[in-house]
Amino acid sequence: MNVITKSSHMYARALELKKRGQSIGLVPTMGALHEGHMSLIRQARKENDVVIVSIFVNPLQFGGGEDFSRYPRPFKKDFSLCSRASVDYVFNPAPSDLYPDGFSTYVEVDNLSSVLCGKSRPGHFRGVATVVNKLCNITCPDIMYVGQKDAQQSVIIRRMAVDLNLPVVIRVMPIIREPDGLAMSSRNEYLNGREREDALVLYNSLMLAKNMVKAGTRDVTRIISAMKKFIRVKKNALIDYVAVVEPDTLVPFKKITGQCLIALAVRIGKTRLIDNIVLTVKKKP
């Protein structure tokens, strides 16, 4: 496995691989790799001649009061996980390589970026879209692998790829959960014992919603109210949002119909966690 730190070197190598007719799978990450990331890497390994994992804690997608500086960076452990998963290249650039002096170009996905997580994290998805666009140009992937855990992010990346004619397929892979249901996240390591228990409230509120829908409830206001009430029982939990939206446009639903994305963000102590499920309800004939 090769670790490459300069984008010019990474691009030169990617171009060489493309010229030799090799297919490239890219897994863009911020490191602190967990089983969620590994599932993307394994899928990339199955479908491509060459697998590139980018590890870059992207300053552009962190807001002023957010956890950029304390975000976990266990790069050595990450490299070894990648190596064991038969990754070919880890691309691990410095911020000054991706954002040199005078940097001033941003990719913005309007509308989709200002709802849900975008409301409380202004500029976040601009940072995501910009870095993903750059990573595509640097690593020339045929397929890019992202996780459904970041549902809004994956919608935005898919929209950007279509809108800007990026020649890449975006493969969205299912959420990987701990045995008790907590969605895997690099931020889970911020949680202390009590918070780790309380964090289950995200998944359990989604299960509550799922069961309500199964039992016939279609009114979104009722579902969201029930979820919020359920979450508020935990004193450590502060709701950012609970939303039921159309999975591609993120437009809120009033009544559950067809496919819908139920997504939420909840602060457990100081740690902001997100989770979601997609439900499919058959329209009545």
Added chain:
Amino acid sequence: MNVITKSSHMYARALELKKRGQSIGLVPTMGALHEGHMSLIRQARKENDVVIVSIFVNPLQFGGGEDFSRYPRPFKKDFSLCSRASVDYVFNPAPSDLYPDGFSTYVEVDNLSSVLCGKSRPGHFRGVATVVNKLCNITCPDIMYVGQKDAQQSVIIRRMAVDLNLPVVIRVMPIIREPDGLAMSSRNEYLNGREREDALVLYNSLMLAKNMVKAGTRDVTRIISAMKKFIRVKKNALIDYVAVVEPDTLVPFKKITGQCLIALAVRIGKTRLIDNIVLTVKKKP
């Protein structure tokens, strides 16, 4: 020569050419081709195996009160000019092909886009950066040719290419002028006889500035004042801006030193024209 109207077809063809090891030169235009465009095409022809000229009147770069609908579209004449210049492909998509329903992704170059022409044309350079980014992804050029006539545009495109790691060289070609000095522009055809005469004031004011600098003037305020006074003699002429700036950052100069870009935009009747020169002044030892 092939005329291609679908971006999916254009990309498939470009990819095929790249796989065969062919180099591609792209000349992005809005059509209404004149000798300025032809100079770009000739240069592209010299330096590449394959020349693609895109002809697309980009709605995204026109503001509300601007001339999008009346912008000249002599596409048949353009095709024949391209054919005679041994262009290989004309890419001539419909707006609905480049901006399908739900389109919402934009490329923004901060700072550089809000000065000079950007002040009176908000959103203009966002439209330019977005379409040029798309055209790059669709046509896979090794070299893209743009004109120094649109000095700010060329600075913004160069900045975007660097910032987003677009694998393309941006070649900026000199302004082509009519025998009397008027910079060639598709918008010159809007001018009636009297306006055509008055339009010379742009070039002549730049020559005035050049002569002042040659005679030793270094104070930018004095140069700009003299240019404005000279232009205002023409009753038909309404100044948008006259500026002396650093050629890469577009930051205004107070004193002429090193390389400087003198740029101006002037409305002649209803037609907004731009022009510029780059001067190099050796620093005193």
